[in-house]
Amino acid sequence: MDAIVNKMSDKDKDNRPTQAEAEEAVRTLLRWTGDDITREGLLDTPKRVVKAYKELFSGYDQDAEEELGRTFEEVAGYDDIVLIKDIPFFSHCEHHMVPIIGKAHVAYLPDGKVLGLSKIARVVEIFGRRLQTQETMTAQVAHSIDETLQPRGVAVMIEAEHMCMAMRGIQKQGSTTITTTFTGAFKQDPHEQVRFITLIRG
Known part of the structure; x- marks a missing residue:
C-alpha cells in the first residue's frame, strides 16, 4: 500500500539536496517574503531552519x-x-x-x-x-x-x-x-x- 511507506528509499536519499542547497532555498523564501536577508537577525536563519527541519522531518x-x-x-x-x-x-x-x-x-x-x-x-x-x-x-x-x-x-x-x-x-x-x-x-x-x-x- 503506497500510503503505508515506512521510510525514505535509497533512491530518494541519493536525490536529496545538499545542506547548502537547502539553505539557499530558505534564503529564496525569505527574499520572497520581502525581508532583507542581510540584516543581522536573518543571517543565520537559513542554517537554523535547515537544522530544525532535519529534526522535524526525521521520520x-x-x-x-x-x-x-x-x-x-x-x-x-x-x-x-x-x-x-x-x-x-x-x-x-x-x-x-x-x-x-x-x-x-x-x-x-x-x-x-x-x-x-x-x-x-x-x-x-x-x-x-x-x-x-x-x-x-x-x-x-x-x-x-x-x-x-x-x-x-x-x-x-x-x-x-x-x-x-x-x-x-x-x-x-x-x-x-x-x-x-x-x-x-x-x-x-x-x-x-x-x-x-x-x-x-x-
Whole structure:
C-alpha cells in the first residue's frame, strides 16, 4: 500500500539536496517574503531552519517496523486490551507545511505477544515527523502495528488541531479533527470499538 511507506528509499536519499542547497532555498523564501536577508537577525536563519527541519522531518529516516521489531511473549496469559492514550505529537500538513498538533490513542488486543509500551509512542513520533494528512497518519500507525505484531485487532484514534485552519484560510482556532482506524476484532465487533472509546473518554 503506497500510503503505508515506512521510510525514505535509497533512491530518494541519493536525490536529496545538499545542506547548502537547502539553505539557499530558505534564503529564496525569505527574499520572497520581502525581508532583507542581510540584516543581522536573518543571517543565520537559513542554517537554523535547515537544522530544525532535519529534526522535524526525521521520520523519513526511520523505519516503524524496525522500531516495533522486539516483542515479549511472557505475558502470563494476558489477552485483553492494551491501550496507550494521550500520546502527544507534532506533525506538519503536507498541503501547507504548517504544524498539526495533537494526541494519539492506540490500542491492540494481544495474540500471545505484547510490545514495549514506549515502542507505540515511538511509532506515533516516526509517522508524525513527516509531511502528513491526519487520515494517512492514523492508517499508518494502525497498519504498522497490525502487520508487525499481528494482534487480534488494532484501534487508533488521533485528535489534532491543524494550523492550516487556525492560522490561514478560514482561521478557526480551537477546532479539532478526529480520525480513527480499526483492524481485526476492533473493526468486526462494535462492542470493542465502544470499549476503546469509553476507555479513552473515561
